[in-house]
Amino acid sequence: MTARIIGTGSCLPEAIVTNDYLSTIMDTSDEWISSRTGIKERHLVKEETTASLSLEAGRRALAEAGVAPEELDMIIVGTLTGDYITPSTACEVQAGLGAVNAVAFDINAACAGFLFSLHTVNAYIQCGMCRTALLIGAETLSRIMDWGDRSTCVLFGDGAGAAVVQAQEGGLIAYDQGSDGEKGKYLACRNRTNNNPLVQTEKNYSYTQMDGQEVYKFAVTYVPNSIHKVLEKAGLQPEDIKYYLLHQANLRIIQAVAKRLKISLDRFPISLDHCGNVSAASVPILLDDVNRKGMLQKGDKIILSGFGGGLTWGTCLIEW
Ligand code: ACO
Numbered sequence: 001m002t003a004r005i006i007g008t009g010s011c012l013p014e015a016i017v018t019n020d021y022l023s024t025i026m027d028t029s030d031e032w033i034s035s036r037t038g039i040k041e042r043h044l045v046k047e048e049t050t051a052s053l054s055l056e057a058g059r060r061a062l063a064e065a066g067v068a069p070e071e072l073d074m075i076i077v078g079t080l081t082g083d084y085i086t087p088s089t090a091c092e093v094q095a096g097l098g099a100v101n102a103v104a105f106d107i108n109a110a111c112a113g114f115l116f117s118l119h120t121v122n123a124y125i126q127c128g129m130c131r132t133a134l135l136i137g138a139e140t141l142s143r144i145m146d147w148g149d150r151s152t153c154v155l156f157g158d159g160a161g162a163a164v165v166q167a168q169e170g171g172l173i174a175y176d177q178g179s180d181g182e183k184g185k186y187l188a189c190r191n192r193t194n195n196n197p198l199v200q201t202e203k204n205y206s207y208t209q210m211d212g213q214e215v216y217k218f219a220v221t222y223v224p225n226s227i228h229k230v231l232e233k234a235g236l237q238p239e240d241i242k243y244y245l246l247h248q249a250n251l252r253i254i255q256a257v258a259k260r261l262k263i264s265l266d267r268f269p270i271s272l273d274h275c276g277n278v279s280a281a282s283v284p285i286l287l288d289d290v291n292r293k294g295m296l297q298k299g300d301k302i303i304l305s306g307f308g309g310g311l312t313w314g315t316c317l318i319e320w
Helices: 019-025 030-037 050-065 089-097 110-126 181-186 212-234 251-261 279-292
Strands: 002-011 015-018 041-044 074-078 103-107 132-140 158-168 172-179 187-189 208-210 243-246 301-308 312-319
Touching: 002 050, 002 110, 002 172, 002 279, 002 312, 015 019, 019 030, 030 251, 041 158, 050 089, 050 132, 050 158, 050 279, 074 089, 074 110, 089 103, 089 132, 103 110, 110 132, 110 158, 110 172, 110 279, 110 301, 110 312, 132 279, 158 279, 172 212, 181 187, 181 212, 212 251, 212 301, 212 312, 243 251, 243 279, 279 301
Parallel strands: 074 103, 074 132, 243 301
Antiparallel strands: 002 158, 015 041, 132 158, 172 312, 187 208, 301 312
């Protein structure tokens, strides 16, 4: 038995922020942002929270799967922007759904968070500790951006995506994941202060900082390698895959990965044009987009891949 996805859902905040709007509040332009990243607009929270977006995405995934909240025995939320240090977003979702039989916890693996959650639940399923689970990737990244740093804040958005998985034959066929903490400095948010009376720390720089070129080099090297490893484990070739659903960091990264795999860009669906980079939420939002557009048939083989802060990466091959 492995984890098979049986329903998807997503939820984006109501407010849409276009590149043109950003150009009225900072020195940037639609031309600069869209030509370098492919992003045209993103959704940002006003009233919504990481938990409220997660809850709605989760409800939609459960409705599509035809699963009642009481049937869930696990809820995992991949996020780096939970509303609180504790309780976790997953516990908030559990309470909101009334999923009284579920164990709930968050995973922080930045943009690989949804993949790490899927691989974790797969391990629980394989050892018989879980049968039906709700996985969510959710972020309110707008809260941790420096809106005076145009080279970073224009890239990101807020939102949540979800998938219901169940222990079945098939499903998750092969996976690869990894971390490189030495490179963590290239994409960091050191937003914690020490409240200990014995330690007088200065307030840390509390926003997201990124070395874009180092992150680009990491992504275009590690992601194709990770995909090749997964294909090799499954005994498949790149052309056997119907769609590659990659973390939506940047169109240039996706184009470079497609080129390295020698696969047409048509097999790489895109949501970053209207969502921006939503970190852990990117992959499940894109999966829900593709699913709801009717682009997936039973038996299709799909690669999911997330990569980012940590640095971390996770790739898996699933059968729909
Ligand atoms: N609008 C206008 N000008 C800008 C903006 C902006 N929003 N941001 C930066 N600039 C300017 C800079 O000030 C600089 O000007 P200067 O030459 O006068 O000094 C110039 O544009 C070039 O800046 P760079 O930072 O060198 O821009 P670069 O061409 O490297 O593009 C980008 C930046 C798009 C982030 C690129 O590095 C990249 O694609 N990186 C990949 C990493 C990525 O996508 N990260 C996303 C998050 S990480 C993740 O999810 C894995």
